[in-house]
Amino acid sequence: MKRAHLTDNDFIQTLYGVGEHEAHLQSCSACHERFLQMRQKRSDSVLEVEASSDFLAAQRRKIYQRLGQPQSGRLHWAPALAAAVVLLVAGFLAYRPNVTAPAHPNGNDTQVFSEAYSIEQNAEPGAMAPIHALFEHEHSEE
Amino acid sequence: MRLMAGPLAAEQTESGLLRDFGAWMASEQRRVFALCQRMLQDRDEADSATQDAFLKAYQALKRDDFVEIDDPARWLARIAVNSCLDRLRSRKWQLWRRRPSPADESVILAMTASASPEAEDRCFAGEIGTRLTAALGRLSARQRAVFTLRHYEDMSLEEIGSVLGLDVGTVKAHMFRAISKLRVELKDLYEGSSR
Numbered sequence: 392m393k394r395a396h397l398t399d400n401d402f403i404q405t406l407y408g409v410g411e412h413e414a415h416l417q418s419c420s421a422c423h424e425r426f427l428q429m430r431q432k433r434s435d436s437v438l439e440v441e442a443s444s445d446f447l448a449a450q451r452r453k454i455y456q457r458l459g460q461p462q463s464g465r466l467h468w469a470p471a472l473a474a475a476v477v478l479l480v481a482g483f484l485a486y487r488p489n490v491t492a493p494a495h496p497n498g499n500d501t502q503v504f505s506e507a508y509s510i511e512q513n514a515e516p517g518a519m520a521p522i523h524a525l526f527e528h529e530h531s532e533e
Numbered sequence: 534m535r536l537m538a539g540p541l542a543a544e545q546t547e548s549g550l551l552r553d554f555g556a557w558m559a560s561e562q563r564r565v566f567a568l569c570q571r572m573l574q575d576r577d578e579a580d581s582a583t584q585d586a587f588l589k590a591y592q593a594l595k596r597d598d599f600v601e602i603d604d605p606a607r608w609l610a611r612i613a614v615n616s617c618l619d620r621l622r623s624r625k626w627q628l629w630r631r632r633p634s635p636a637d638e639s640v641i642l643a644m645t646a647s648a649s650p651e652a653e654d655r656c657f658a659g660e661i662g663t664r665l666t667a668a669l670g671r672l673s674a675r676q677r678a679v680f681t682l683r684h685y686e687d688m689s690l691e692e693i694g695s696v697l698g699l700d701v702g703t704v705k706a707h708m709f710r711a712i713s714k715l716r717v718e719l720k721d722l723y724e725g726s727s728r
Contacts, residue, residue, distance in 0.1 A: 403719050407683055408690045409709050429723045436662035436722055437685050440567035447562050450580060454558065454587050458551070 397422045402429055554594065558587050561606065565613045571681050572617040574666065582620055586613035610686070611696045614678050621674035661722040668718045676711040679704055 396419065397405070397412055404410030406429055416423045565586055569579035589612050593599055602608045665684075669677050678697060682688045688696070694704045712719060 399720060399724060403712060403716075403723060404709075406723075407680075407708055407712050409705050409712070432723055433684065434687075436659065436665060438659055438662045438666070440570045442563055442566050447559075447566070450562065450566070450583060451555070451558065453580075454584050455555075457584060457588055458591055 397425075402426060406430060406433065550594065554591055557605070561609055562587075564606075565609060568610060568613055568681070568686065569617055571666070571669075571685050572614065572677060573620060574669065578620055582613065582616045585616045589616070607692065607696060610682075611698075614682070614696055618674050618678060621677065661718065665715065665718045665722065668715055671714050672711050673707075676707050676714070679707040680711040680715070683708065 397415060401410055401412050402422075402425065405412045405416065405426065412422075416426055562583070566579060566583045569582040569586070570576065573579045573582060586609065590609055593612075669680070672680060675697070679693055682693045682696060683690075690701050690704045690708070693699075694701050697704070699707075
């Protein structure tokens with residue numbers, strides 16, 4: 392049986408090194424020819440990166456300049472750390488716990504104390520009041 | 534060419550090393566800048582990455598424990614690619630970075646839509662190359678590095694693995710994903726190759 396030619400995907404995979412079609416390319420002259428054309432196209436598609444002599448000379452000057460400076464590459468995180476510390480300090484200073492608000496909005500300490508005292512002294516729960524009212528109503532009808 | 538520096542440090546003065554380094558830098562500079570430009574697609578960033586690469590190379594050469602290397606060009610490419618990868622990774626946090634505007638993208642697409650009888654010549658390949666370069670933005674940092682080193686530098690997968698410090702299987706996996714993402718552009722580039 393005659394082996395079919397490679398597909399576009401096969402060619403592309405082979406061109407980029409992930410295809411397993413080397414054996415076929417060696418035995419099929421048509422596919423080998425096309426593979427060479429595709430490789431040529433790849434190199435044609437590679438655009439020259441523009442870099443004038445002046446640009447490169449300026450770049451070399453910058454490199455020489457940096458070669459003469461102490462390296463600060465390991466301190467790139469320093470500005471971020473400084474900003475974080477400033478934010479933390481600012482947040483800490485801005486935070487004011489509301490300690491001056493009255494514990495009881497409608498009265499002073501004496502009033503609160505007397506209310507608590509009366510509740511404590513009353514042996515009967517407050518929920519009994521409606522039940523007492525029922526009986527008083529019956530007595531009044533009699 | 535073999536690169537020797539550290540071992541020479543005892544005999545060679547700083548100025549001598551700097552002079553040799555300068556000559557070597559001048560011979561490699563254009564290639565390194567082109568590699569950085571292709572990976573980063575930003576001229577200013579490529580400029581900075583190129584400077585970083587040569588700076589790191591010089592610092593490594595100056596070290597006393599520097600070992601002689603057989604392939605300085607590949608060694609330098611490795612430093613440059615790693616500088617570019619650092620920059621690509623930090624881009625994730627730079628939310629203000631401008632993406633290509635829809636107008637720019639439509640211009641690029643219009644260039645390929647104008648495929649004419651001369652579609653097989655270098656001009657067309659160059660146009661597709663422009664579009665392919667724009668499409669590299671869809672790749673992750675590693676995929677972009679792997680694809681760039683193969684497409685533009687024509688490196689083997691083993692060489693790419695050596696440059697990036699990855700095994701060949703991992704390089705293959707990245708390459709496979711990269712060409713899957715660029716399927717449309719690559720098909721447009723190569724479909725003109727008649728059987």
